[in-house]
Amino acid sequence: MRTECDTCGERMSLWLDGRLDRAQIEQMEAHITVCPICRATFVAWRRADTGLTSAPTVSPSLGFVARFQTRLAARRRRRYVWAGLVTLAVASVGLWLAVVALMAVSGLAVWQDVSAGGLWGQMIDIFLALGETGVACVDLALLVTRALEHGIRHPAFVAYTLVTVGLLLAWARIVGGRVRVYSPMAVDVR
Amino acid sequence: MAVLVLPATSRGGGRNMVDEERNWIACALQGDDDAFGQLVEAYQRPVFNLCYRMLGSPTEAEDAAQETFIRAYTRLSSYDADRKFSSWLLAIASHYCIDQLRRRRFKLVSWDDLPPWSWLPDPAPQPEEVTLNREAKHQVRALLESLPPDYRAAMILRYWHELSYEEIARVLDTTVSAIKSRLFRARQMMAASAAQAEAMPVATAAAGVGGLEAVGEG
Known part of the structure; x- marks a missing residue:
C-alpha cells in the first residue's frame, strides 16, 4: 500500500x-514539514542534485577530428581487405563448383553415350572425316605439282622466271x- | 547548472545553422568525408562528455566517442531527418556505453596480457594516473558509479544535456514513465551512496563537489 512518504518521494x-x-x-512541502524522514531525504537529494548541476562539462583533447578520420580510414581499409578476401573465397568456391558441375555434366553425357553405344559410332565418323580430309589434301598437292610441271614448259613462265x-x-x-658503303666495318681506320 | 552547451544546430539556434547541418548530412551521405568531419567537429563535445560521464575514464571515453562517430558514419543512411541529429548521436553513444559497462562486469583479463611486474607499484605515477586518482575522489563520479548503466545514462542526459523526459525516453528507447522511475530510483541510490561515503572516514569525505577535475573543462 502506498504511503504518503512514497508519494512525497516521487514528487x-x-x-x-x-x-x-x-x-x-x-x-x-506540507509533508516535508511534518515528516523528518522525508525532510532528510529531501536534503540528501538536494545535495546530490547540487553536486551534479555544478559539475563541469568535459571536452576531448585537441585533434579529436583528426584522430577520428585516421580511425575511420583504418576501419575502411580493414573492411576493404575483408570484402576482398570474401569475394576471393566466394569466387574460388564458385569456380570450383562450376568446374565440378561441368565435369559432372560431361561425364554424365559420355557415360550416357557409352552406355547407349552411340559414342563409338561418332568417333568412327570423326576418324573417317579426318581420313577424307587427308586424302583431299594429298589430291590438292598433286594437282598443284602437276600444274607447275606443265607451267614450267610454257614460254611465258620461262620469261617471267628470267625477269x-x-x-x-x-x-x-x-x-x-x-x-x-655505310657499314662501319668498311671504314678505313688507319 | 553546468548544462552542456550543444551546438547551435541542435538547440534550434538559427535556420542557417540547421540548414548547414542538413547540408553536411546530405554531403556526408554522398561520401563527402569532410562534411562528416564538420559534424564530428560540431558534436564531439556532447558525445565525449556523455561517454566520459558514463565510463568515468578519459581513455575509454575517447574510444567510445570515436566509436560512436564511426557507427554514426556507417549508419548515416538510416538517420531519420525528422529527428534531431544530436539526439540520434546521443542515442548511439548511450547504447554503446551501456553495452561497455555491462561487458565490463564480465571482462576477464588473461595472465598472458599482463606484464610480469604489473603487480608491483610504480614509484613514478604517470600523468594520466594522477588524473585518474584525482577523478576517483570526485563525488560526482562516485555518485554516478553507484548507479546501474541505464539509470546512469538517464541521469547524465537529464543533468548535462538538459533533455526532457520525453527526449530521454526517445534517446534510450523506452517510455516516459520508465524514465521517471529511473530518475527517482537513481536519486534514491545516489543518496544512499552519499550517506555511505559520509559515514566512511576522511578519504572520501575530503573530496568535495567544488574540486571537480575535467579533461578539458569548458
Whole structure:
C-alpha cells in the first residue's frame, strides 16, 4: 500500500526536474514539514542534485577530428581487405563448383553415350572425316605439282622466271653495295 | 547548472545553422568525408562528455566517442531527418556505453596480457594516473558509479544535456514513465551512496563537489 512518504518521494524527484505544479509543490512541502524522514531525504537529494548541476562539462583533447578520420580510414581499409578476401573465397568456391558441375555434366553425357553405344559410332565418323580430309589434301598437292610441271614448259613462265631472277640480282647488287658503303666495318681506320 | 552547451544546430539556434547541418548530412551521405568531419567537429563535445560521464575514464571515453562517430558514419543512411541529429548521436553513444559497462562486469583479463611486474607499484605515477586518482575522489563520479548503466545514462542526459523526459525516453528507447522511475530510483541510490561515503572516514569525505577535475573543462 502506498504511503504518503512514497508519494512525497516521487514528487521530490519530479520537483527537482521542474515537473510539479503549484498545488503538488504545496502538498510536498506540507509533508516535508511534518515528516523528518522525508525532510532528510529531501536534503540528501538536494545535495546530490547540487553536486551534479555544478559539475563541469568535459571536452576531448585537441585533434579529436583528426584522430577520428585516421580511425575511420583504418576501419575502411580493414573492411576493404575483408570484402576482398570474401569475394576471393566466394569466387574460388564458385569456380570450383562450376568446374565440378561441368565435369559432372560431361561425364554424365559420355557415360550416357557409352552406355547407349552411340559414342563409338561418332568417333568412327570423326576418324573417317579426318581420313577424307587427308586424302583431299594429298589430291590438292598433286594437282598443284602437276600444274607447275606443265607451267614450267610454257614460254611465258620461262620469261617471267628470267625477269624475276634478273630483278632480284639487280636489287641484291644495289642494296648490297649501299650496305658496304655505310657499314662501319668498311671504314678505313688507319 | 553546468548544462552542456550543444551546438547551435541542435538547440534550434538559427535556420542557417540547421540548414548547414542538413547540408553536411546530405554531403556526408554522398561520401563527402569532410562534411562528416564538420559534424564530428560540431558534436564531439556532447558525445565525449556523455561517454566520459558514463565510463568515468578519459581513455575509454575517447574510444567510445570515436566509436560512436564511426557507427554514426556507417549508419548515416538510416538517420531519420525528422529527428534531431544530436539526439540520434546521443542515442548511439548511450547504447554503446551501456553495452561497455555491462561487458565490463564480465571482462576477464588473461595472465598472458599482463606484464610480469604489473603487480608491483610504480614509484613514478604517470600523468594520466594522477588524473585518474584525482577523478576517483570526485563525488560526482562516485555518485554516478553507484548507479546501474541505464539509470546512469538517464541521469547524465537529464543533468548535462538538459533533455526532457520525453527526449530521454526517445534517446534510450523506452517510455516516459520508465524514465521517471529511473530518475527517482537513481536519486534514491545516489543518496544512499552519499550517506555511505559520509559515514566512511576522511578519504572520501575530503573530496568535495567544488574540486571537480575535467579533461578539458569548458
